[in-house]
Amino acid sequence: MTGDRFTLESLDEIVRTRAASEDPGSYTARLMGKGVPKIAQKVGEEAVEAAIAAALGDKAGLTGEAADLLYHLLVLLRACDLPLGDVMEELRRRTAQTGLEEKASRPRG
Numbered sequence: 297m298t299g300d301r302f303t304l305e306s307l308d309e310i311v312r313t314r315a316a317s318e319d320p321g322s323y324t325a326r327l328m329g330k331g332v333p334k335i336a337q338k339v340g341e342e343a344v345e346a347a348i349a350a351a352l353g354d355k356a357g358l359t360g361e362a363a364d365l366l367y368h369l370l371v372l373l374r375a376c377d378l379p380l381g382d383v384m385e386e387l388r389r390r391t392a393q394t395g396l397e398e399k400a401s402r403p404r405g
């Protein structure tokens with residue numbers, strides 16, 4: 297049974313609907329209204345909080361911070377008009393090689 301499966305795509309669909317809503321009670325709509333730089337800042341903050349929770353061995357904290365991070369990343373992708381599917385396709389493409397092979401194929405900066 298897959299009907300009740302909750303995936304990143306499910307959350308992305310919720311974000312899409314709420315971002316387009318003009319509901320004053322929607323955090324998503326309010327955040328979208330603040331623009332890309334503010335949303336990007338939130339992603340950075342949530343990433344740091346998740347990293348700190350992990351470093352402290354705080355598994356419950358990491359669960360919450362990782363959820364915050366993934367949610368805010370989806371809002372950022374939407375604000376940048378970058379479909380989640382494009383990111384998933386990039387991840388799918390990388391499954392053809394190991395992580396170290398992929399790293400070696402990156403242009404050197």
Ligand SMILES: N=c1c2ncn([C@@H]3O[C@H](COP(=O)(O)OP(=O)(O)OP(=O)(O)O)[C@@H](O)[C@H]3O)c2ncn1[C@@H]1O[C@H](COP(=O)(O)O)[C@@H](O)[C@H]1O
Nearest residue numbers: 307310311314315321322323324325338341363364367368
């Ligand atoms: N998954 C989430 C989710 N995770 C975290 N958050 C919000 O992200 C915020 C992060 O908290 P912070 O303390 O870091 O930020 P803050 O102080 O509230 O905000 P700033 O003043 O820093 O901008 C909190 O307000 C959380 O409620 C989320 N808000 C919404 N969702 C999902 O989006 C759906 C739609 O939400 P609305 O758009 O609010 O209807 C919800 O039903 C959920 O499924």
